[in-house]
Amino acid sequence: MQLKLSFVAGLIAASALATAAPLEQQERGINIDISKRAKLTVDGSSQIDWNKVDAHMASLRTKYAKSFANYEKNTGKVHSLKRDLPEHLTKRATGSVALTDQEGGELWTGTMAYGTPSQSFPIDFDTGSSDTLVNPGAYTPSQSSTSKTNGDQFSTSYGDGTTASGTIYTDTVHIGGLNAANTAIGVSNQQFIDSSEGSQGISGMAFPQLAAFGSNYLPYFYSLKQAGVVSSGKFQFDLRTSGSSLYLGGTNSAKYSSTPVYVGIDSNQGFWQVPATVNTQSIDSIVDTGTTIIVAPTSQAKTLFKQLNLPTFTQDGSLYAYFNCNSPPKVTFKYGSYSKTLSAATTSFGTTNSGQCVLSVAGSDLGLNAWVTGDSFLQNVVAIFDTDNNRVGFANKA
Incomplete structure (x- = not known):
């Protein structure tokens, strides 16, 4: 038979799991x-x-x-x-x-x-x-x-x-x-x-x-x-x-080599959705290990590309920026008090056929008003997802 959803029951089950977080040394x-x-x-x-x-x-x-x-x-x-x-x-x-x-x-x-x-x-x-x-x-x-x-x-x-x-x-x-x-x-x-x-x-x-x-x-x-x-x-x-x-x-x-900084989320939204800034631009960030690069709404990507003074091109409806590989731009994400600039290796996800580096932030209309923050950012940090306290933590790699 077709599954009949009982969301209230699910919320009760989920909330039963959200107990106070145990001390770090007690975690198995x-x-x-x-x-x-x-x-x-x-x-x-x-x-x-x-x-x-x-x-x-x-x-x-x-x-x-x-x-x-x-x-x-x-x-x-x-x-x-x-x-x-x-x-x-x-x-x-x-x-x-x-x-x-x-x-x-x-x-x-x-x-x-x-x-x-x-x-x-x-x-x-x-x-x-x-x-x-x-x-x-x-x-x-x-x-x-x-x-x-x-x-x-x-x-x-x-x-x-x-x-x-x-x-x-x-x-x-x-x-x-x-x-x-x-x-x-x-x-x-x-x-x-x-x-x-x-x-x-x-x-x-x-x-x-x-x-x-x-x-x-x-x-x-x-x-x-x-x-x-x-x-x-x-x-x-x-x-x-x-x-x-x-x-x-x-x-x-x-x-990790720094104390994790945690930022609270609203778990009722379903996503690991965190407020952030990128080069001072305020955004909503979905922290997504299932996404390769960083994908922003096109209008917000344009703002970043303009701040960085980068030329752009369109490919299959998505907007990309490129730069001289010897001079990578500075792209900095800030979550709460935690700030991380993309490394030179993760600022680009590859090159064009003319040898220009393509920025790892792309503008594309995915049907959502948020940035999908994927691998190009996550390779710079250790990311902690806390279902007990509804928060995401970030720390520097050891």
Whole structure:
């Protein structure tokens, strides 16, 4: 049967998890090795592969269209950040792109397993969404003695009326030595993510309000917390060119060299959405490990490009700026009292065919009035996501 959402029940379940944060030394956490599964450049070159970039932008439009649709279905309200896409971009967030997310981006992949005996598969950890979804064949419920289903279906709708759908199961999740029973996993009826680069699905780490499953099924990290296998509702991303990690159930102070600065969020909005400034321009920032570069609303990107005095060009409807690679501009993000300037390596995500560096901040209409702050920023910091106290923390890397 079609899943009937009970958002009030979900909020009660979620709030039960939001206990006072334990002391750092009492946190029982576990480290998960993660790695980058793709790049936006041509193999063996710094030159940008624009087909991958265009696909990544289209996928972001799809992703946020999904999240807004789920939010509205769960809460009965239109999300405050939602903006209508221009007509020429609407179809890019629907149809075949929606059913197959050809990300082509620098997504962060680790190993997760479900079932008894466990079935392992590589999966992208994404703080910009809330469900654990896998392609058909990645997880086979009939091969697990602990798999259950009520026959509940998940369905994600798009602007042109098409849907991606499948069946919700619960089973024991295994990740980094942690185990939690009755954790939700959705098995899609069709391939929805390109598996050629290693990943078989997406595991969302945002809040239940964005879940396509509805609030009767908590995201997997909440299930770990509920099962008591982690004592803290924090998780930490440390993204690097090598040796990246996801730490579940606390913070790993060996990874950072400064005291974390925390900024509060409104968890009712579903996203890890934080007020910030970029070169003095006030913005809303969605901290999203599932996004490669930094994507701003076009008008706000233009303001930054003008401040930096950079020339621009348009590619597939998105606006980019470029500069001499020997003279990178200064792009500084400030969250509360924490300030971080992009490193020279992360100020650009590749070069044009003429050898100019392209700024890692792009302007694009994704259908939301916020910056999507992805990998190009996150590789400069250690980011801590605290579900106990509804806040995001930032610290310098060790």
